[in-house]
Amino acid sequence: MFRQRPFRARQVKGAAVLGSVFLATACFPAVPVDPEGTLDTVRSGTLRAGVSPASDFVEIRDGEPQGAEAMLIEDFAEHAGAEIQWTIGGEEQLVKQLEAGQLDLVAGGITSKTPWSEKAGVTRPYRTATDAEGKEMKIVLLVPPGENAFLSEVEYFLDQTQEMP
Incomplete structure (x- = not known):
């Protein structure tokens, strides 16, 4: 014949499981995290946005970034409630500044095959373009x-605003 455990034993076991779950979640930080606090800073x-001039993506007119990616960065800054501090330069210089914690975001027609992927976080592709060879x-x-928290926020913004074919 089936014998049911006393009600008290089930309560104690349930409380122990619930307590274990609470302790496990309290001991681990939220994922993803930013060791340097980039998302909070933004x-x-x-x-702090770095742009490298690249036709169809970023142009510099009168010392100011213009073009599709400059507008994208402006929209992201608005989404994040931030003002933009622009830095204009070549990709190598900008990636060094990114590594040193002096920039938060870099754009300039950078492709998913970028050689900088070992030195920087790379978003998922958010659009496509055609190169000179088609x-x-x-x-x-x-x-x-x-x-990673900042990367996730940028990708969330891109997912909400851009259409990847």
Whole structure:
């Protein structure tokens, strides 16, 4: 014959399981995390964006970034509640600044095959373009290495605003 355990034993076991779950979640930080706090810094008011001139993506007119990616960065800054501090330069210089924690985001027609993927975080491709030889390129943005909460926020924004064919 089936014998049911006393009600008290089930309560104690349930409380123990619930307590274990609470302790496990309290001991581990939220994932993803930013070791350097990039997302918090940006949300506090300043997005340090680096752009490298690249036709169809970023142009510099009168010392100001213009073009599709400059507008994308402006929209992201608005989404994050931040003002933009622009840095204009070549990709190598900008990636070094990204690594050093001096920039939060880099754009300039960077493709998913970028050689900088070992030195920077790379977003998922958010659009495609065609190169001079007629080959399709997948375009990405760069973020500081290891700043995964910020990377997630940028990708969330891109998913909400861009159409990847």
